[in-house]
Amino acid sequence: MNTLKQIFQRIIAISFTIIFIILAGCSSSSTDGKMEAGDYIFNVRSSNGLNVTIVNNSGRTAYVKFTGNSLRIDKNDVSINSDNSADFTLRSVSAGRIYISYDKALSSSAPDGANPADPDYQTRFDKVELTYGDGGKANLTAVDFYAIPMTLETSIEDTIIEHLTLSDGQTGTGLEAALTGIILNTDSAIIKGGTSGTETIRILSPVKSPGAYHPFDDYLHALTGATLKISGTFYGNPTEPYDYQGSITADAILLGNGTRNIKITRTSLMADAADLINHNGIYTCNGAYTVNGTTHHVADNDIYAAVYRDLITAFNLGLVQSGANDSATWWQSTPFQGTYNQYAKVIADHYPGAYGFPFTDRYSHILADLGGRIDKMTITLLDDNTSPPNPTQQGIINPQTGIVTFNLILITTDPNFQRTTFEFNTKIFTGGNEYTFPSTTSERKTDRGLSAIIRNIPAQEGLNIYKLLLRGKTYSVIMKIDDGRISWGSITGGANANWGAPNLFVGGLD
Numbered sequence: 216m217n218t219l220k221q222i223f224q225r226i227i228a229i230s231f232t233i234i235f236i237i238l239a240g241c242s243s244s245s246t247d248g249k250m251e252a253g254d255y256i257f258n259v260r261s262s263n264g265l266n267v268t269i270v271n272n273s274g275r276t277a278y279v280k281f282t283g284n285s286l287r288i289d290k291n292d293v294s295i296n297s298d299n300s301a302d303f304t305l306r307s308v309s310a311g312r313i314y315i316s317y318d319k320a321l322s323s324s325a326p327d328g329a330n331p332a333d334p335d336y337q338t339r340f341d342k343v344e345l346t347y348g349d350g351g352k353a354n355l356t357a358v359d360f361y362a363i364p365m366t367l368e369t370s371i372e373d374t375i376i377e378h379l380t381l382s383d384g385q386t387g388t389g390l391e392a393a394l395t396g397i398i399l400n401t402d403s404a405i406i407k408g409g410t411s412g413t414e415t416i417r418i419l420s421p422v423k424s425p426g427a428y429h430p431f432d433d434y435l436h437a438l439t440g441a442t443l444k445i446s447g448t449f450y451g452n453p454t455e456p457y458d459y460q461g462s463i464t465a466d467a468i469l470l471g472n473g474t475r476n477i478k479i480t481r482t483s484l485m486a487d488a489a490d491l492i493n494h495n496g497i498y499t500c501n502g503a504y505t506v507n508g509t510t511h512h513v514a515d516n517d518i519y520a521a522v523y524r525d526l527i528t529a530f531n532l533g534l535v536q537s538g539a540n541d542s543a544t545w546w547q548s549t550p551f552q553g554t555y556n557q558y559a560k561v562i563a564d565h566y567p568g569a570y571g572f573p574f575t576d577r578y579s580h581i582l583a584d585l586g587g588r589i590d591k592m593t594i595t596l597l598d599d600n601t602s603p604p605n606p607t608q609q610g611i612i613n614p615q616t617g618i619v620t621f622n623l624i625l626i627t628t629d630p631n632f633q634r635t636t637f638e639f640n641t642k643i644f645t646g647g648n649e650y651t652f653p654s655t656t657s658e659r660k661t662d663r664g665l666s667a668i669i670r671n672i673p674a675q676e677g678l679n680i681y682k683l684l685l686r687g688k689t690y691s692v693i694m695k696i697d698d699g700r701i702s703w704g705s706i707t708g709g710a711n712a713n714w715g716a717p718n719l720f721v722g723g724l725d
Contacts, residue, residue, distance in 0.1 A: 264289075264304040266591045269315075271295040273363070273596040278320040279303075283311015283345060292320065308345050315363055315596060316340035318410050328360050328406070329423040337408035339416035343367060343594055351585035353592060355379055355569035357562050361394060362417040363387070366595040366603045367568065369583045373591075374678060374695065376705050377583040379568030380603045387599040390565040394418045397557045400427040403488075421498040421558050422572070426488025431497050431530065434554040435481055438463045438537055443470060445525050445542040448630050449518040456630065457518050470522060477519055479504040484530070497530045498556065500573040528577040531556040543631075547686065550578055580688065580709025580723070587712050588703040608691070610678030613640050615653065617673030618699055623692065625667045625685075626722045633664035638684040639692070644669065674701065683708075685724055692719070
């Protein structure tokens, strides 16, 4: 039992760390919602490293560049002809990127797709992000711009765990058309170049070109007099809850908790075509605000940044309404209602495997876990006019009997989890409790209300796939049985899993 508790505490810490990293968000030097570099190192757990395969189905010659502090990789700056692939062995990196460019190699390790003076400005390129944490994460991003459609997959022994890409039937050409349809000023957001000089090589997001998209000014004016209640838990050092209340005035958003007062000026949220420092805070997600008169930013990674993040995310999703607002209802609401970030919605509809704005994580899980037993990541470059395949897992769905059993421990950072019902393997359970499958009657409360334990879950020979439905999000818990023994366990849907027989610990469900 002591071992179980130690592992449990470790996974709690891992989950908190991941949330803290996501909260780090858009700093002045990075608007992708994650740090560019840091002291944390992603060390691949396998002594052989993580196999990274890049498949070039683009019809172009692709050039690949891995970047990041503490980067250890077997080769770099590689070209891949069309209809070919290349394998890499990644052993460590600190918050790095994998850059892909077409037709020519990039001239630097930090190209700027929004700066006409950058030597790579006329080159079509895009990126995959590698972020730090226990085991590491990878993701596709369109926060700064959209340029190249891709698929990012992770797998264990050739079993696909995550599959991040375009939506079913969608193509890069279709996404480009949808983005073009919402842009007010195409000259400032649609960059032409490439070998022909006329190709659309990237479409800048409102983070980089806010003047090309609709402003939130009228929306903000209409919200004058609305009240706000923003509550949650900040998972830092120390972990502490927050509960701020206030209102939207003609000049500012004022929030307080009795001892601390947060002020967000309206001008910091309003439109300016060029000023990304003092304006456009809804789009950039990193405007300045004050706490008891002292200037703060999201990059401070403190409890006030958590409050600001929640509010800015709600603005991007169109969840802030006239009248009374309670953040407890925001994350269960349908996003993109009323006035919202139209660019983020197009990305969510057409390219749901990629970030559409810096805090996409607050409502959608699109990070691919590189921890646990993940042994391969595959990045496929897609032709602009080709839809990616939609793979289906072949396995036993929701087995009710089996030859072996395991225990599932769900770990969240949600203080309301003990009042949350969820579905697993066709049964309904409630957070904060312990169960023995198939019974849905609680045997006892867990040590922490943030968790739930289901014991003696049956598994059959082969691949077992269990449906987990929590707060409107669907995950698949996967257990692989070989010769009557559990080989490994994992989860799809953006969460993270660690297998320590007989327990599968699952975090990242918030």
